[in-house]
Amino acid sequence: MASGQGPKSKKLGPVSTRVAKSPSSSTTSSSKQYLETSIDGQSSPASSSARSKPQYFYSENVHLDVERSKENVTVTVRFRPLSPREIRQGEDIAWYADGETIVRNEHNPTTAYAYDRVFGPTTTTRHVYDIAAQHVVSGAMEGVNGTIFAYGVTSSGKTHTMHGDQRSPGIIPLAVKDAFSIIQETPNREFLLRVSYLEIYNEVVNDLLNPAGQNLRIREDAQGTFVEGIKEEVVLSPAHALSLIAAGEEHRHVGSTNFNLLSSRSHTIFTLTIESSPCGETGEGEAVNLSQLNLIDLAGSESSKAETTGIRRKEGSYINKSLLTLGTVISKLTDGKANHIPYRDSKLTRLLQSSLSGHGRVSLICTVTPASSSSEETHNTLKFAHRAKHIEIQAAQNKIIDEKSLIKKYQNEIRCLKEELDQLKRGIVTVPQLRDSEDDIVLLKQKLEDGQFKLQSRLEQEEEAKAALLGRIQRLTKLILVSTKASQSSRFPHRPGLRRRHSFGEEELAYLPYKRRDLILDDENIDMYASVEPNSEANEDTVKEEKKTRKHGLLNWLKLRKRDSGLGTLTNTSDRSSGMKSTSIPSTPRADQNNVPTESRLSHSLQTESSPSADLLSDAREEKEAPEENIFDPETPLTSIKSSDRIDLLREQQKILSGEVALHSSALKRLSDEAARNPQKDQIHFEMKRLKDDINEKNQQIAFLEKKIADASPNKMTDLEIMQEIDELTAQLNEKSFELEVKAADNRIIQEQLNQKISECEGLQETVASLKQQLADTLELRNTPKDERLAQEVDDLKHKLAELTESKEQLELRNQKLAEESSYAKGLASAAAVELKALSEEVAKLMNENERLSSELAASKSSPSQRKSTIGMRNGRREVISKRTDIGPSAAELKRDLAISKERELSYEAALLEKDHREAELHRRVEESKQREAYLENELANMWVLVAKLKKSHGNDTDDHSTLDTLRLDDDRLI
Numbered sequence: 001m002a003s004g005q006g007p008k009s010k011k012l013g014p015v016s017t018r019v020a021k022s023p024s025s026s027t028t029s030s031s032k033q034y035l036e037t038s039i040d041g042q043s044s045p046a047s048s049s050a051r052s053k054p055q056y057f058y059s060e061n062v063h064l065d066v067e068r069s070k071e072n073v074t075v076t077v078r079f080r081p082l083s084p085r086e087i088r089q090g091e092d093i094a095w096y097a098d099g100e101t102i103v104r105n106e107h108n109p110t111t112a113y114a115y116d117r118v119f120g121p122t123t124t125t126r127h128v129y130d131i132a133a134q135h136v137v138s139g140a141m142e143g144v145n146g147t148i149f150a151y152g153v154t155s156s157g158k159t160h161t162m163h164g165d166q167r168s169p170g171i172i173p174l175a176v177k178d179a180f181s182i183i184q185e186t187p188n189r190e191f192l193l194r195v196s197y198l199e200i201y202n203e204v205v206n207d208l209l210n211p212a213g214q215n216l217r218i219r220e221d222a223q224g225t226f227v228e229g230i231k232e233e234v235v236l237s238p239a240h241a242l243s244l245i246a247a248g249e250e251h252r253h254v255g256s257t258n259f260n261l262l263s264s265r266s267h268t269i270f271t272l273t274i275e276s277s278p279c280g281e282t283g284e285g286e287a288v289n290l291s292q293l294n295l296i297d298l299a300g301s302e303s304s305k306a307e308t309t310g311i312r313r314k315e316g317s318y319i320n321k322s323l324l325t326l327g328t329v330i331s332k333l334t335d336g337k338a339n340h341i342p343y344r345d346s347k348l349t350r351l352l353q354s355s356l357s358g359h360g361r362v363s364l365i366c367t368v369t370p371a372s373s374s375s376e377e378t379h380n381t382l383k384f385a386h387r388a389k390h391i392e393i394q395a396a397q398n399k400i401i402d403e404k405s406l407i408k409k410y411q412n413e414i415r416c417l418k419e420e421l422d423q424l425k426r427g428i429v430t431v432p433q434l435r436d437s438e439d440d441i442v443l444l445k446q447k448l449e450d451g452q453f454k455l456q457s458r459l460e461q462e463e464e465a466k467a468a469l470l471g472r473i474q475r476l477t478k479l480i481l482v483s484t485k486a487s488q489s490s491r492f493p494h495r496p497g498l499r500r501r502h503s504f505g506e507e508e509l510a511y512l513p514y515k516r517r518d519l520i521l522d523d524e525n526i527d528m529y530a531s532v533e534p535n536s537e538a539n540e541d542t543v544k545e546e547k548k549t550r551k552h553g554l555l556n557w558l559k560l561r562k563r564d565s566g567l568g569t570l571t572n573t574s575d576r577s578s579g580m581k582s583t584s585i586p587s588t589p590r591a592d593q594n595n596v597p598t599e600s601r602l603s604h605s606l607q608t609e610s611s612p613s614a615d616l617l618s619d620a621r622e623e624k625e626a627p628e629e630n631i632f633d634p635e636t637p638l639t640s641i642k643s644s645d646r647i648d649l650l651r652e653q654q655k656i657l658s659g660e661v662a663l664h665s666s667a668l669k670r671l672s673d674e675a676a677r678n679p680q681k682d683q684i685h686f687e688m689k690r691l692k693d694d695i696n697e698k699n700q701q702i703a704f705l706e707k708k709i710a711d712a713s714p715n716k717m718t719d720l721e722i723m724q725e726i727d728e729l730t731a732q733l734n735e736k737s738f739e740l741e742v743k744a745a746d747n748r749i750i751q752e753q754l755n756q757k758i759s760e761c762e763g764l765q766e767t768v769a770s771l772k773q774q775l776a777d778t779l780e781l782r783n784t785p786k787d788e789r790l791a792q793e794v795d796d797l798k799h800k801l802a803e804l805t806e807s808k809e810q811l812e813l814r815n816q817k818l819a820e821e822s823s824y825a826k827g828l829a830s831a832a833a834v835e836l837k838a839l840s841e842e843v844a845k846l847m848n849e850n851e852r853l854s855s856e857l858a859a860s861k862s863s864p865s866q867r868k869s870t871i872g873m874r875n876g877r878r879e880v881i882s883k884r885t886d887i888g889p890s891a892a893e894l895k896r897d898l899a900i901s902k903e904r905e906l907s908y909e910a911a912l913l914e915k916d917h918r919e920a921e922l923h924r925r926v927e928e929s930k931q932r933e934a935y936l937e938n939e940l941a942n943m944w945v946l947v948a949k950l951k952k953s954h955g956n957d958t959d960d961h962s963t964l965d966t967l968r969l970d971d972d973r974l975i
């Protein structure tokens with residue numbers, strides 16, 4: 001993708017004339033102001049509608065920019081016809097082309113967009129090419145970088161537009177053919193064309209021309225971004241370039257989705273690098289035009305409707321992400337204010353950086369379907385296209401003066417080799433001149449006699465070197481393409497026949513193996529098996545005809561072969577193709593690469609150099625030598641080449657042989673001139689004879705090739721070929737059946753996985769719902785305005801304060817009660833203490849009395865009257881009792897009194913204990929309430945701090961003041 005960028009301010013040379021003609025020139029930078037102008041005032045049918053706001057983006061009547069230095073991206077929209085499936089489903093038309101520049105919504109006619117050009121469903125790709133691509137291609141041939149890309153949702157027709165098919169070639173084959181036609185039309189310049197082809201699959205860059213080139217790195221240098229290590233092939237003809245695309249397509253990732261049976265799963269970029277310089281000997285410092293033409297087929301964005309799983313979903317998310325980045329980049333580019341453009345967010349935008357940042361012409365072809373089911377997606381594409389329209393570009397010719405250009409390198413090499421050849425020739429010619437000199441005759445004779453054998457071998461060596469040089473010159477010269485127009489011979493009189501003459505006619509595009517019919521089992525794709533004239537544009541009058549047109553082309557054939565590689569269904573054709581691609585530069589498409597022993601030294605040198613002509617010569621020779629059936633032996637790679645390809649190859653070989661004959665004839669002429677001057681020189685005669693033999697042999701080969709071309713023409717298909725065709729189709733059928741079986745098994749597995757996923761999904765949905773709820777709550781909280789939140793907080797605090805005040809009052813009440821209880825208990829306790837004191841005095845008194853009585857009792861027991869008989873004792877006892885009655889209360893009475901007083905003492909002690917207990921309890925509760933009070937006071941203080949903070953954060957808000965005052969009042973009350 002790297003490109004030499006010329007200074008932006010450079011005036012456009014011949015390019016500017018084309019700019020004026022190009023559609024892009026019709027909308028210049030100044031067109032910006034028109035783009036969003038309503039056409040209400042332009043008597044449009046919508047102008048009468050006052051109900052809804054019209055969305056017109058109109059670009060008609062735009063004038064040309066005076067300086068022509070600035071352009072806008074050319075944006076066109078292409079409608080495809082309704083697909084058979086859409087027709088079956090009874091889809092309505094939601095969007096349609098209203099005239100040549102407007103797309104209008106069927107249901108809401110006020111919604112319309114204007115573009116450089118809008119193509120209806122019956123427009124041919126050739127027409128699209130003429131309007132949207134031709135100016136970019138011609139610009140690229142003049143040294144102005146160009147990019148053409150198709151954008152649209154899946155199945156909208158991007159691949160149909162960019163690649164096309166056998167009947168209706170797409171932009172890429174048309175551009176390639178046009179490039180070679182321009183070379184033909186430019187006799188005063190010589191060109192060197194190279195191609196590269198890459199895909200971006202799941203954000204990985206793969207080289208489609210070199211299967212080993214996977215996951216390549218994107219690098220950047222002063223000239224822009226480029227892909228490191230990408231293979232570039234020098235191309236010699238449209239068929240050659242297209243064969244490389246065809247080979248590359250085999251490696252592209254394609255898979256079936258529920259919208260498109262053959263959906264592109266990667267973005268592809270086909271780059272044609274063009275170098276050109278004035279014809280003839282160029283001066284040392286002469287600038288070379290270097291430009292790149294990028295032809296891009298984007299993968300389609302996938303809508304949420306696509307029910308994809310596994311690998312397809314992964315691909316889809318990569319595709320969508322990169323297209324989203326492309327959209328962002330485009331809107332930022334048109335924003336005007338954005339200072340960072342996120343090119344690096346995807347590989348696609350990184351590679352398109354040079355193009356999008358305005359260093360070349362850009363044409364965006366947006367493909368859409370008119371179907372109502374895709375109305376929203378179509379609307380998104382239209383909006384994308386509209387944004388892209390605003391990108392400004394400053395296309396300028398890229399000139400490089402350094403020797404890095406390949407064409408310069410080749411030219412220099414040719415010059416050096418030619419000088420070397422001249423020297424060699426002079427060496428051969430000077431020998432007889434020396435012989436003419438009188439002074440040297442003796443010496444020369446001596447030399448000749450002494451080293452005749454030596455000289456002979458030297459001459460042979462020189463002859464070999466000469467042949468090798470001629471071969472190399474021829475090989476390098478063949479890489480440089482020039483016009484075959486009449487002026488040619490006069491311009492290069494000194495090198496007749498050296499140039500390879502290319503005649504790039506329409507038939508070059510017919511290399512596509514269109515006879516290989518697709519065997520798609522989908523009813524939508526059961527296509528006709530009709531033989532079609534190559535290059536005839538599809539008759540797009542009816543949808544039926546469109547259906548016939550589809551799936552017949554090379555691309556679809558290739559897609560089929562590589563289809564669904566993601567599911568592991570592979571064909572063995574890639575090996576064959578990679579074998580073809582591994583041929584060294586330049587790799588002219590050819591049937592086989594077997595080396596055949598050659599007869600002539602010239603041929604040998606060509607063989608060892610492996611030049612295209614040498615390869616073709618060997619092919620031709622081999623074909624001549626091999627029996628005819630061997631040529632079409634099913635085991636040889638030729639089996640993959642169909643009649644039309646074979647004819648092309650044979651023609652190519654024929655052309656090259658004719659070139660060789662012309663080359664040999666001119667050499668013969670030169671030698672015969674020399675022979676006339678030196679009739680005795682045997683070596684010259686020998687060389688002439690060899691050349692004559694060579695010419696005869698080549699003429700025979702040409703005749704043989706002519707015969708073969710005639711034999712291989714389609715109406716002369718042999719039984720053998722028909723049998724081969726049938727065999728091949730049977731093999732394909734088997735292959736497809738196997739593929740189908742594998743897919744059925746895959747489907748079963750996928751179905752099981754799907755069920756599992758559905759149940760997982762249900763679980764996830766629940767989680768998502770709860771998360772959503774949480775999110776909504778949080779968002780609601782967040783969305784509440786700050787003042788409201790503050791007021792709410794103050795309210796909460798007030799509420800809390802009121803609660804605290806209430807609880808404090810309750811506590812105080814309780815405290816009071818407890819205090820009362822405590823004082824009552826104290827009173828009780830003191831009363832109890834007084835009573836206890838009186839009781840203890842009484843007890844003490846009683847005890848003293850008791851002691852006295854006991855001592856009296858003891859004294860009376862120990863007296864003599866007590867020692868009388870037992871009878872007397874009973875009497876005596878009665879006496880004592882009577883005596884005692886006489887002297888005061890008896891001992892029993894005293895004991896009883898004592899017991900009672902002890903009992904009372906005990907009860908008093910218990911009451912005292914209980915009182916102490918209650919007192920302690922009351923103390924504890926008093927302490928608790930004190931602590932609670934302290935805590936509440938602390939809380940209140942904190943609240944004040946909080947209120948103060950809130951006040952501070954809200955300045956001198958009066959509300960807060962009042963709140964604060966209220967709080968203060970509350971607090972005072974509390975205090």
Ligand SMILES: Nc1ncnc2c1ncn2[C@@H]1O[C@H](COP(=O)(O)OP(=O)(O)OP(=O)(O)O)[C@@H](O)[C@H]1O
Nearest residue numbers: 080154155156157158159160260263264300546550
């Ligand atoms: N202008 C058209 N005329 C006729 N048929 C068309 C046109 N455009 C697209 N088609 C058909 O519609 C189908 C889908 O087209 P195509 O494969 O080009 O879509 P796509 O945009 O490249 O899809 P994806 O992004 O999935 O690769 C094909 O069968 C194609 O032949």
